[in-house]
Amino acid sequence: MSMKLPCVAVHGWAFHTPLGSDPERVLGRLLAGERAAASCPLFDAQSHPCVLAAAIPQPPQPSRRRKFLGRMGLYAVEVGIAALEHARQRVPQLAMLPSVRLGLFFGYGGLRAPWDELMLAMAEQAADLSLSWERGLRQLHPFFMLQQLSNNAHALCAEEVRAQGEGVTLAGPSAGAQALASASAALAAGAVDAALCVAYDSLIAPEVLIEQGLRGSLTRARTAAELRAPYDREAAGAVPGEAAAALLLMSDAAAEPLAWLQAADGAQAMRQVRSAAQVIDGAAQAVVAADREELQALGAGTRLTATLGSFGQVGAAAPLVQTIAVATALRRGELPPIAGLAADRAVCEAAVTAATRTSARAALCLSVGGAVAVEIGGASHV
C-alpha cells in the first residue's frame, strides 16, 4: 500500500445493497453472476430515458426515526448501528471505548426531491409566487426541513451510537471516499480511537433517471435481459442503483481485522492508492471510453471484476460497498465474475467472466468518486 496515505483496519461492517444485506449471501449472488437490475420498483419510470434500476429490496425497519429521515437516511442509520455492533462483537475493547473517542464520518451523494410531499405544497402555487404560504407552503409537515437537512442521518446516527468524537458530513459523488479518507486522517492523527464511516446514496430518482439517461451514462435497455455488461465492447450505460454501507475503522489491529484499507478521492485517487493489487474491482461505468481509460490501471497479472455491474451504480456509497464485497470475496478466496459479460465480448483479457478461485490478498476498488485499496490478512503496509 501507499506509504503516504494512512492505512486503517476494518473491524466491523454492514450494508444494504440491491443484492441483499448479508455479506456472505451477497457474495454468493455475485459469484453466481446475478445482477440486481429490474424494472424500476420505486416509481413508474416507463416514460423516462432509463427504466431499469437496482433497488434495495426490503423497506427500512420500523423506527421512530422515520419522522426525521427519508428512506435512504433510515438505511444509513441502520448500517451505522449494525457496523458498530459487528465490530463490538469482534473487538471486546470497543465496549470500553469512551464515546468522546468515537468519530462519525458520513458521506452521501446529495438530496433528492421529496416529490410526494412537495406536490402538496406546490400544486396550487402561482407563477409569481404570490401568496405562497396560503397556496401550499403551510401544508408542509413541521419536520419537512429536518427531513431535508443535510446532516440529519448523521445526527440521528450520532445520537443512536453515542458518538461524541470528531465528525463530518460530506456530500457529492466522491463523498464516500472522502469520508473514508477523513476518518483515516482522524485516526492517524490520534484525534479518535475508532471511526464509524457511513456512506449512502440512491440514483433511483426521477430527475436522475432523466438527467443521466439523456446524457447517456445510464442504460436505455428496456429489460434486464437486454443489458450490456460493463467492459463489454458495446457497453451502453450503467444501471442506477442505491446502497448504504458502514465500516468501523481503527488505526491498529486490536483484533484480527476484517481487512485493511487506504482511501483517496478525486482524479489522483487511483495513483495515490495504487499498490500491488492483484485484483481490480472496476468502476463499471459501462461507457466504452470510460471503461477503456480505466483499464490503464491494470498491471500484469491483475484480474478485473466489477461488483458495481451487479449492484448497479450506487454513487457515493460505492467505495464502502465495494470494500465489503471485495474483502469478503478475498477472504473466501473466490472472485466474482463481471455479471453478464461473455469472454469474447470483453474489452480486455483480464476480465473475470466466471467465478474463479483466487489466492489474491490485495485489491483496488475503483468508483466514479474515488479509490480504495483493500488488503486482507497480514497487510503489506506493516
Added chain:
Amino acid sequence: MSAVITGVGVVSAFGVGAAPFFAGLRAGASAVGPIRHFDASSLPVQVAGEVPLKDADLHPSRDRKVMFAALAAQEAWADAGCGEAERSAALHLGLGLELGLLDDLTELLDAQGRLDFARDRDEPRVRLRTPVDLSAREIKKQLGLRGGTVVNVSACSAAALAIAEAAASIARGDADVVLCGGADSMVNPLGLGGLERLGAPSPRGAADACRPFDRRRDGLVVGEGAALFVLESAERARGRGARVYGQLLGWGSSQDGYRVTAPRPDGSAAARAMRQALRRAGVAPAAVGYINAHGTGTVQGDPAEAAAIRLVFGEAADALPVSSIKGAVGHLMAAAGAIELAACLLAFTDDILPGTAHHQELDPGCPLRVLGAPQRARIDVALSNSFGFGGQNACLAIGRAS
C-alpha cells in the same frame, strides 16, 4: 506547517464585498430588514439578512448560493493576488443542501402536478438534486482551479469544518494553497416556509428579531451570503510577499451525540471542540482575547453555548469578550462559520471586536461578557464557534499574523 489567510471575499446582507461587511461591523450596524427579492407578504416571517444584489452581480445561475459562492471566491482570489501559480489549489466548501428555489420547482411541474419535464429537451437542466456541484464547478471554471473539491454539509458547522480541513491539509503538507469557506441561502419561499413550520425563526418578524444572549430572545433570523478565503502555508505567503490577515492556529470538532432537535444543555461536547482547537493551536485559554459565538438567539442554543464557554474558561469568562454577528446579518446556516471567521479578522486588521446587534439585556442564563457594541481592543487569539444542527460542533482558533 501553519496555514495563514491571504485572501478574503464576503457576500453579506451589508452588500457584495468584504469592505461593506467590515464597515457594517465596525459601525455596529444591522443589515437585517424586509425581504425584497420576492413577495414574502404571505409568509409568517418577512425579514431576513438578505443580500442586496445589483444587476452587475447577477449570475446566469439563478441559485443565490451559487452566485454568492462565485462572487466571494472571485474576491478572495483577487485579494490574495493569486494567479497561474495557484491554480492547482484545492477547493473546500461548506454548503447548504436545501432543495432548489421555489421558482425552479414551479417551472418543473406541469398542471397536473406531475414530474414530466425535460424528456424532450435537448439539454437537460435539472437543478433539483442539489447545487453542491454547481457552486464548486462554477468557482473552478471561473478561476481555472485544477485541485480537488470537498463539499462539507455538516449543517451550521459546515463552513467551519471545511476551513478546518483546508488548514489541516496545509499542515499535513498535502496542499500548498486552498480556497475554502462557505455559501448558503435559505431566503426563498421554500426555505423560509420550511424553517417557519419548524418554529426556528423569531416570530416577531422585526428587523431586531435576532437578539443573541438577550433575555428577550425568541429565535433566529435567516441570513444568506458567503465568505471564502485563500489559505496557504505561512512560508509560501512570506515567500511571495502576500498580505496576511491572520493565522489558522487550530481547530476542533465534536458531536453532542444527544438529541437531534436540541443541543446538549451542559455544553460539554461543544466545550470539547473548543479545547481541542486550543490544544491544536498550542494556546492556553488565558491567551484568548475574544470569542465569536455561534449565538443564534434561540432559547436553547445560547445558554448551552454559554455553559460551554464557562466550562473551558471558568471564571475568566466573566471578563472575556464574546459577541455574535447573527443579529447584524442573520444566520447564514452552512456559511455561518465562514462569515464569522471573516468577522474575527477585524480584530487583527483593525483592532476592533465586533458587537452583537440588538443585544440589550443579558440573560442571566447566559453568564458571559457579551459585547453589544463593537469594542476597540488589541488581541492575539480569537475563537470562532459553530454549533450545527444535531450537535455537530466546530471551533476555529485564529491568531494575529506573526
